[in-house]
Amino acid sequence: MHIHKNDRVKLLGGVDASKEPSRVVKINLSEGTAIVQGRNMAWKHLKRSQDYPHGARVQKEQPIPLAKLMVICPNCSKATRVKMTVQENAKMRICAKCKKPLGEDK
Numbered sequence: 001m002h003i004h005k006n007d008r009v010k011l012l013g014g015v016d017a018s019k020e021p022s023r024v025v026k027i028n029l030s031e032g033t034a035i036v037q038g039r040n041m042a043w044k045h046l047k048r049s050q051d052y053p054h055g056a057r058v059q060k061e062q063p064i065p066l067a068k069l070m071v072i073c074p075n076c077s078k079a080t081r082v083k084m085t086v087q088e089n090a091k092m093r094i095c096a097k098c099k100k101p102l103g104e105d106k
């Protein structure tokens with residue numbers, strides 16, 4: 001996978017495209033989506049419950065398709081494509097711009 005949990009990513013579309021890059025909190029491989037901290041927020045209306053005796057409106061991150069995310073390289077701090085390479089029997093992710101490793105592929 002070219003995007004990992006805890007990567008900093010930029011959104012390529014949607015209302016948050018112009019915002020600063022944010023961190024990937026969760027990846028859902030089967031759906032091909034990711035949750036990005038503080039991005040693509042939507043209001044959820046909760047019914048009355050023990051925790052919220054009057055009901056509540058809470059903001060929650062909605063999944064974003066992985067294709068709409070671009071990894072920010074920690075070395076050159078640019079939004080980049082990710083290339084895969086094999087080094088010492090481990091699949092490595094490398095930045096397509098500065099060619100520095102982005103960490104092992106999981």
Ligand SMILES: [Zn+2]
Nearest residue numbers: 073076095098
């Ligand atoms: Zn780079």
